[in-house]
Amino acid sequence: EHPKTSNFLRQIIEKDLAEATYAGRKWGGSPGDAAHHAAGQPDPARVRLRFPPEPNGYLHVGHAKSICLNFGLARDYGGICHLRFDDTNPEKEDTEYVDAIKDAVQWLGFDWLNNGPRGIEVNLYQASDYFDFMYRAAEYLIECGNAYVDEQSADEMRIHRGDFVKPGVNSPFRTRTPAENLARFREMRDGKLADGAAVLRAKIDMASPNINMRDPAIYRIRRAHHHNTGDKWCIYPMYTYAHPIEDALEQITHSICTLEFEDQRPFYDWLLDKLAEGQLIATPHPRQYEFARLNLTYVLTSKRKLAQLVNEKRVSGWDDPRMPTIVGLRRRGYTPEAIHLFAERIGVTKSDSWIDYSTLEGALRDTLDPIAPRAMAVLDPVKLVLTNWDEVMGAGTLDDCSAPVHPHHPEQGKREFKIGKEVWIERTDYEETPPKGFFRLFPGSKVRLKYGHVIECTGAMKDANGNVTEVLATLIPDTKSGTPGSDAVKVKGVITWVGVDDAVQAEVRLYDRLFTEAHPEADGKDFLENLNPNSLSVVTAYVEPSLASVAVGQRFQFERHGYFVTDLKDHAAGKAVFNRVTGMKDSWGK
Ligand code: ATP
Ligand code: MG
Ligand code: MG
DSSP states (O other): OOOOOOOHHHHHHHHHHHTTTTTTOBOOSOTTSHHHHHTOSOOTTSOEEEEOOOSSSOOBHHHHHHHHHHHHHHHHTTOEEEEEEOOOOTTTOOHHHHHHHHHHHHHTTOOTTTTTTTTOEEEEEEGGGGHHHHHHHHHHHHHTTSEEEEOSOHHHHHHHHOOSSSOOOOOGGGGOOHHHHHHHHHHHHTTOSOTTSOEEEEOSOTTOSSGGGSOOEEEEEOOOOBTTTBTSOSEEEOHHHHHHHHHHHTTOSEEEEEGGGGGGHHHHHHHHHHHHHTTSSOBSOOEEEEEOOOOBTTOOOOHHHHHHHHHTTSSSSTTOTTSOBHHHHHHHTOOHHHHHHHHHHHOOOSSOOOBOHHHHHHHHHHHHTTTOOEEOEESSEEEEEETTHHHHHOTTOOEEEEEESSTTOGGGOEEEEEEOSEEEEEGGGBOSSOOTTOOSBSTTOEEEETTSOEEEEEEEEEOTTSOEEEEEEEEOTTOOTTSTTTTSSOOSEEEOEEETTTOEEEEEEEEOOSBSSSSTTGGGOOGGGGBOTTSEEEEEEEEOGGGTTOOTTOEEEETTTEEEEEOTTTOBTTBEEEEEEEOOSSOOOO
């Protein structure tokens, strides 16, 4: 079921399980602590991971990688995974995003309501529930001389921080006593200071070669309404301070994040070591491990930039089928299985690289091919008239044809459709003067109408501009697929078609890449300059009658064209709308 390709994270977890690293976890704090509530009863033997999105946008395919990784590791090692809303930054967060994130995680198969079809315990948390604890921990740091209130201006602070070559300079406020700091910090909390007038900083080392260790800010003043805590707070913890505490309170064992947080790890450990000394958190405390984020060609993986595409109406919304958001992929026709397979195939590494978009499409095809019902559709229709139909078959006659629902699953039965004097074929299947190697329709060629008869092309009718209005052919008697002797006439080409009499009209949305460049922001370019003007074309197509009344979100393989899904929003009875998920791997035979 779950191929377990080894990777460095699996090796770390296996070692920790073998050495029972967390089995002797000791508890600090009082029973009333958030520490005891956050993760329920101590359960030190199990690994605990978390996926901690900030609810400031919709999740994208990069988050999907992280979800599959964290929930997948928990599942494979009998552990638990927390879905934690990292909602410590009040300004950009919204409950709309909280709901969308829950929905995306559930859709991927990790469901906290019934412990999930993927067999893993999922718990829901929000970081803002720990604001009281975070505040108390900050007072503790102050009391021990490990934090101070700094009232330098933002500019002074930036200059004094130094840079890679220049060590930092101590703030004049750094020598305040714990009592002074405590009083001032409480004034911050009580709204006595203006926004930005002071910050609480960890007191570490202004000369550290790691700039993140040069007394990082851990609390700031910000009068902003929070979607969970309302107006209770006018000071908010910084992400770098909040995140390790969230992990510790939830007894996370392995805190997996992307590589850009590598330089934050020393502060993560510094902070948790201090809080462990004060018995505010359990020990051993969680450890942070970094992996390479997903970079996918032709795709942006930044919530902020995706938000820009939505806000500037470059796409129809977060769920536009061209968006790499989970809602977008879903509406495009991607399945959870395809995304899991993709995540498994790309694996986990410690160095950044680009994954080719075709890897995602390949995972989709490989998961859909075995299950998607087949159908015929004509996307760029032109009429084909069988000029001898009336003599051979009888005027007004329709002949029954059938095809397997799935070629490898005869038990799924057959699709039925009819052939008559007129059928729709692809415009590109006719060439008056065929290029070399063209085996479809041209005057004198013989081809098979798939699942139907062999025909011989006799030419075409054109309008005044020379555009083909009808292709003409004659039916060769006794050649219908599946009847005795039907293969007596040899043909080099087989074409797809649907009957004019029983075809269903459908809107088909042909999606292509949203960007023309594999690296939409390469060479410092604005990604908006690389938007593909042809990323969507809408056609009126004809599809076979088996698709007359399909539900929304149903996936099909349109023979030779690729995979299509009925649109989640716009498809309705009597108004069929299909999205192209992806084309076929092999281009249609010439
Ligand atoms: P964005 O930059 O798109 O806003 P983020 O990292 O700020 O993404 P968060 O909500 O903080 O978004 O991310 C939640 C989790 O998803 C984090 O643990 C982060 O490491 C992971 N994540 C985000 N983007 C990617 C990516 N491209 N590949 C792998 N993991 C990712
Ligand atoms: Mg973030
Ligand atoms: Mg980010």
